[in-house]
Amino acid sequence: MKTIFLVLALLTATGVQAQEESDSTPCDAVENDVQTLECSAYSRTTAEDLLKDNYQSLAERMQTLYGKNPSQLTDITSRIKASQQQWLKTRDADCAVEAFPATSGSKAFTIAQNDCVARMSDERSEFLESIGQE
Numbered sequence: 001m002k003t004i005f006l007v008l009a010l011l012t013a014t015g016v017q018a019q020e021e022s023d024s025t026p027c028d029a030v031e032n033d034v035q036t037l038e039c040s041a042y043s044r045t046t047a048e049d050l051l052k053d054n055y056q057s058l059a060e061r062m063q064t065l066y067g068k069n070p071s072q073l074t075d076i077t078s079r080i081k082a083s084q085q086q087w088l089k090t091r092d093a094d095c096a097v098e099a100f101p102a103t104s105g106s107k108a109f110t111i112a113q114n115d116c117v118a119r120m121s122d123e124r125s126e127f128l129e130s131i132g133q134e
Contacts (some may be wrong), residue, residue: 037107040114047121054128055084061132080131091120 027039058080066073097110 019083033107037111037114040111043118044114044121047118047125051121051125051128054125058128058131064083065132087124091124095120 010072026035026042030036030039059077062073062076066076072075095113095116098116099109102109102112
């Protein structure tokens with residue numbers, strides 16, 4: 001009986017540790033330039049994925065809100081698409097300016113670009129999420 005409890009305790013501890021390890025990100029315990037670069041790339045990817053999800057959710061909300069009126073749905077959908085395309089151009093231009101002091105192609109430049117894109121994408125995600133909410 002003690003052996004069963006010992007095995008169960010060991011399996012539980014191993015499972016908890018595996019769960020904790022799977023929740024880790026490249027941004028945990030950053031100590032050097034390589035880790036900073038990996039963290040910035042992870043942050044950028046995560047923010048851009050959230051942005052895509054929120055854009056898709058917005059499209060679905062517009063379908064729900066205006067689906068019964070095809071002309072309104074077409075109008076708002078085209079406006080949102082044009083706005084998002086313009087915003088992406090502005091974001092990329094602004095981030096190029098923000099990263100400018102660093103040498104193009106350097107780690108510092110890439111980190112600055114990634115951090116800027118992540119920050120601005122997070123802000124845009126919040127904005128997109130707020131549209132059409134009741």
